[in-house]
Amino acid sequence: MINNKRVLIVTPAWNEAGAIYQVIRELRGELPGADVLVVDDGSSDDTARLAHAAGAAVAHLPYNLGVGGAMRLGYRYGRDHDFDVVIQLDADGQHDPRYVPKLVDAIDDADLVIGSRFADRDNDYRVRGPRRWAMRLLAAVISLIAHTRLTDTTSGFRAANRRTIELFAGWYPVEYLGDTVETLVYAARRGFRIRQVPVAMRARIAGAPSHSPIKSMIYLGRAFAILLLALIRR
Amino acid sequence: MKLTILTGVTGLLLFVVIIELLRRRQLGEKYAILWLAVGLVVLPLAAFPRLFDGPARALGVASGISLVLFLGFVFLLLVCVHLSWEVNRLEEETRTLAEDVALLRTETEARAVSDQQ
Numbered sequence: 001m002i003n004n005k006r007v008l009i010v011t012p013a014w015n016e017a018g019a020i021y022q023v024i025r026e027l028r029g030e031l032p033g034a035d036v037l038v039v040d041d042g043s044s045d046d047t048a049r050l051a052h053a054a055g056a057a058v059a060h061l062p063y064n065l066g067v068g069g070a071m072r073l074g075y076r077y078g079r080d081h082d083f084d085v086v087i088q089l090d091a092d093g094q095h096d097p098r099y100v101p102k103l104v105d106a107i108d109d110a111d112l113v114i115g116s117r118f119a120d121r122d123n124d125y126r127v128r129g130p131r132r133w134a135m136r137l138l139a140a141v142i143s144l145i146a147h148t149r150l151t152d153t154t155s156g157f158r159a160a161n162r163r164t165i166e167l168f169a170g171w172y173p174v175e176y177l178g179d180t181v182e183t184l185v186y187a188a189r190r191g192f193r194i195r196q197v198p199v200a201m202r203a204r205i206a207g208a209p210s211h212s213p214i215k216s217m218i219y220l221g222r223a224f225a226i227l228l229l230a231l232i233r234r
Numbered sequence: 235m236k237l238t239i240l241t242g243v244t245g246l247l248l249f250v251v252i253i254e255l256l257r258r259r260q261l262g263e264k265y266a267i268l269w270l271a272v273g274l275v276v277l278p279l280a281a282f283p284r285l286f287d288g289p290a291r292a293l294g295v296a297s298g299i300s301l302v303l304f305l306g307f308v309f310l311l312l313v314c315v316h317l318s319w320e321v322n323r324l325e326e327e328t329r330t331l332a333e334d335v336a337l338l339r340t341e342t343e344a345r346a347v348s349d350q351q
């Protein structure tokens with residue numbers, strides 16, 4: 001229990017053996033009142049065993065579905081076990097578990113809370129070039145749809161209340177960026193209240209971020225496509 | 235005469251392959267009927283290559299052969315779109331099954347642990 005709410009933390013993990021043990025140990029230490037479910041997204045390494053050893057419940061997907069597939073599984077688990085709040089938290093150690101209670105508090109007057117990396121001015125999370133333009137554009141358009149100021153629409157650190165858990169347990173896209181951007185548009189257009197809470201990001205424990213300009217351009221194109229599709233879809 | 239043989243052999247081959255696949259139960263009726271219908275259009279063309287000249291002229295197409303080519307192209311395009319749609323549906327179904335399997339495994343493992351205690 002966190003603030004009288006039954007909280008489930010869902011961590012989608014695909015070949016995260018380098019970080020998962022430490023991330024789950026820290027989660028368990030910081031938030032003893034929360035349940036932790038690691039969704040092993042068809043990993044070929046030791047991710048599942050290490051997550052289990054660190055004290056998390058583990059759900060194995062038989063093959064890799066992507067973050068969207070792993071998260072729908074998490075929301076279905078949360079719905080079936082009557083959790084009040086489902087928190088999505090990445091397995092690479094970038095999300096600081098100490099912000100989880102802040103997200104849980106914010107869910108009192110919102111259906112979906114986003115941990116935003118850009119809401120705070122003295123945050124050291126910086127992005128440049130086409131990727132930055134893409135993120136700016138997404139933030140501007142989705143803020144309009146959601147009638148609230150959102151600065152980080154691709155954040156994978158979010159909290160969902162009961163109503164949103166029900167929605168996402170039945171529908172959650174698997175495409176890249178669909179799991180973040182499209183879900184926001186989908187929820188906002190159905191009148192779900194979305195709020196953001198500033199969070200600081202940490203360096204990831206394992207794995208490297210991508211900085212190539214070509215990849216950034218592809219990212220921009222995909223972001224556009226996903227956004228346009230989300231807007232014309234029913 | 236050569237054209238008659240070419241068209242006739244193609245049409246017959248299509249028939250034989252489809253019926254053999256049906257006989258071995260490797261093709262459902264849904265698709266078999268579609269391809270058999272294609273064969274039924276191709277075979278008469280062997281005997282009467284000028285069969286489509288009339289309708290072609292009525293539609294403003296110079297020759298029956300062009301009309302057949304055009305319709306064939308549109309038909310194949312539609313089949314491709316249909317198959318993409320079909321693959322998408324299958325992906326969505328297998329995804330749901332994968333999630334179900336994962337949930338069931340988690341439940342049974344949790345039950346096994348609580349039974350031991």
